[in-house]
Amino acid sequence: DAGVIQSPRHEVTEMGQEVTLRCKPISGHNSLFWYRQTMMRGLELLIYFNNNVPIDDSGMPEDRFSAKMPNASFSTLKIQPSEPRDSAVYFCASSLGDTDTQYFGPGTRLTVL
Amino acid sequence: AQSVTQPDIHITVSEGASLELRCNYSYGATPYLFWYVQSPGQGLQLLLKYFSGDTLVQGIKGFEAEFKRSQSSFNLRKPSVHWSDAAEYFCAATWDGNKLVFGAGTILRVKS
Numbered sequence: 480d481a482g483v484i485q486s487p488r489h490e491v492t493e494m495g496q497e498v499t500l501r502c503k504p505i506s507g508h509n510s511l512f513w514y515r516q517t518m519m520r521g522l523e524l525l526i527y528f529n530n531n532v533p534i535d536d537s538g539m540p541e542d543r544f545s546a547k548m549p550n551a552s553f554s555t556l557k558i559q560p561s562e563p564r565d566s567a568v569y570f571c572a573s574s575l576g577d578t579d580t581q582y583f584g585p586g587t588r589l590t591v592l
Numbered sequence: 593a594q595s596v597t598q599p600d601i602h603i604t605v606s607e608g609a610s611l612e613l614r615c616n617y618s619y620g621a622t623p624y625l626f627w628y629v630q631s632p633g634q635g636l637q638l639l640l641k642y643f644s645g646d647t648l649v650q651g652i653k654g655f656e657a658e659f660k661r662s663q664s665s666f667n668l669r670k671p672s673v674h675w676s677d678a679a680e681y682f683c684a685a686t687w688d689g690n691k692l693v694f695g696a697g698t699i700l701r702v703k704s
Contacts, residue, residue, distance in 0.1 A: 483635075510690065522682065522694040535691065570635060578624060578643065578689035583636040 481505075483584035485571050491590045497559040500587045503552055504573030512572040512581060513546055513556050522570075528554065529576070561591045594618050596685050598695035605673050606703045613668040613698050615683030623685035625666040626692070627657055631679045639681075642666060653677070678702045 484503040492498055504511050512527040526536040528548045536546070543562070548554040558565055568588050572581040595618045605611050617623055624643050628636040640651025647659040657668045666683060683695040 521696050524691055527690060580638055580641060581692060585635040
């Protein structure tokens, strides 16, 4: 099993640019989660999907952030426009469903200059 | 609010010594509990989890954790630490089966 796949692994961009992070969950998993990790706030849940439907987006910091899951094998997290305070490591995780273990991808390190 | 506390930001132990990392969760219904480990530049790897039943759970890499309801704790232990155990360890909990709440993490250094 390939595990959760995220791309790119590293992204450096300038303030104001659009950034798109990608995630491929483990095949057969029907829940997908986006987390952000920063020194100041630690690991925090941004949004999660169940069967491709967004269930809880209360962790999304502001309207500049959006996430989609067009099918069971792909999700994107978009930031437009990006700001320096968005610099963080963004993790995607997937699970079989409620109460199941979440398996994390390697993360995308985003730097906004 | 539901929260997870890891009171130790850094811990240093000698190789071969025993290890205990502390984790407490906020009061209320008992959550599902997890310990993850993160090596530098890597994602999070699950060490072990507690849902119900036996309060002493065994995980990978020789780790175990004990759930104590009376203390709202889920401490991680290892009897003999190896240099390769140096990493950051996160305790996490979920009260609804989906939203994981993470502690701030404990960075483990291993002295040779």
